[in-house]
Amino acid sequence: MINKYESARASSKRVVEILRNTDRLEEGDGDAEALTVTRGRVKYDEVCFSYPGAEDRTLEDVSFATDDGEFVGIVGSTGAGKSTLMKLLFRFYDADSGTVSIDGTDVTDVDAASLRDRIGYVSQDPFLFHGTVRENVAYATPSVSHEEVVTAAKRAGAHEFVQQLDDGYDTQIGERGATLSGGQRQRLAIARAIVDDPPILVFDEATSHVDNETEVEIQRSLLSMSEDRTVFAIAHRLSTVRSADRILVMDDGRLVEEGTHERLVERDGTYAKLWRIQTGEIAATRMGDPREVNR
Numbered sequence: 001m002i003n004k005y006e007s008a009r010a011s012s013k014r015v016v017e018i019l020r021n022t023d024r025l026e027e028g029d030g031d032a033e034a035l036t037v038t039r040g041r042v043k044y045d046e047v048c049f050s051y052p053g054a055e056d057r058t059l060e061d062v063s064f065a066t067d068d069g070e071f072v073g074i075v076g077s078t079g080a081g082k083s084t085l086m087k088l089l090f091r092f093y094d095a096d097s098g099t100v101s102i103d104g105t106d107v108t109d110v111d112a113a114s115l116r117d118r119i120g121y122v123s124q125d126p127f128l129f130h131g132t133v134r135e136n137v138a139y140a141t142p143s144v145s146h147e148e149v150v151t152a153a154k155r156a157g158a159h160e161f162v163q164q165l166d167d168g169y170d171t172q173i174g175e176r177g178a179t180l181s182g183g184q185r186q187r188l189a190i191a192r193a194i195v196d197d198p199p200i201l202v203f204d205e206a207t208s209h210v211d212n213e214t215e216v217e218i219q220r221s222l223l224s225m226s227e228d229r230t231v232f233a234i235a236h237r238l239s240t241v242r243s244a245d246r247i248l249v250m251d252d253g254r255l256v257e258e259g260t261h262e263r264l265v266e267r268d269g270t271y272a273k274l275w276r277i278q279t280g281e282i283a284a285t286r287m288g289d290p291r292e293v294n295r
């Protein structure tokens with residue numbers, strides 16, 4: 001009973017935090033306009049942020065600006081602030097100081113619902129429910145046609161394996177997608193996130209092990225996604241963002257380096273060190289470079 005009480009207490013604290021947070025962010029939203037994304041340029045300007053009640057800063061003076069429709073990788077050790085950085089883009093929280101803007105519009109000036117509507121999100125552990133593949137891809141946008149579901153699945157690299165399932169898009173995938181592998185679940189989640197063609201996509205890579213083939217498939221689908229939208233990929237495996245236009249390297253809440261893979265390796269700083277560690281660890285299983293696979 002004591003254990004249950006402790007666990008319920010922790011859960012209720014989190015629920016209350018979310019409820020309070022929603023109240024806070026909806027204030028001032030009354031006349032807020034819907035977000036219009038034209039070029040998908042995202043800018044963080046001297047952003048500082050601490051979680052409510054926390055003593056330490058989680059983000060410290062973060063500034064960067066992306067160009068039209070870039071593929072942006074976000075890397076760094078665990079707890080560096082990668083996910084928090086993206087939470088501010090969705091306005092799950094607002095910055096304590098500094099601004100986050102999309103195409104020049106401060107995100108705090110737009111309606112939070114429209115923001116989440118225009119930014120697709122793929123979480124580390126995407127939620128799939130007991131239903132068909134089609135229902136799972138279309139569930140946030142039930143009005144989409146079968147063709148749109150298939151197009152999204154193709155772009156997400158899911159179409160091939162879906163076709164091989166017994167009933168294709170009508171296959172029941174079990175509770176939480178139990179009949180699928182982790183990589184297949186993530187690709188279906190990517191399809192779901194892009195089915196209504198959001199101009200910005202945030203992808204949070206699964207930390208659990210995925211096999212090499214799946215890893216390369218996900219890299220390829222991210223590259224394909226970024227052809228006509230801005231993609232942010234929070235990566236735990238650096239190979240996932242090796243081809244990114246820009247890699248943001250976070251360390252202890254700060255943006256410590258920024259550049260392409262080649263530039264960052266040349267620079268021989270934090271990223272180069274992480275890269276050496278990972279390639280050393282993964283050398284035996286060969287790192288996948290999606291550009292080579294695409295050739």
Ligand SMILES: Nc1ncnc2c1ncn2[C@@H]1O[C@H](COP(=O)(O)OP(=O)(O)OP(=O)(O)O)[C@@H](O)[C@H]1O
Pocket residue numbers: 051054058076077078079080081082083084085
């Ligand atoms: N809701 C929260 N309330 C308080 N602190 C939090 C909350 N979420 C995250 N943190 C803290 O903020 C810091 C940054 O966390 P964040 O999840 O952004 O890191 P991350 O780089 O994404 O890590 P990971 O690679 O493990 O996902 C950590 O110290 C974490 O404990």
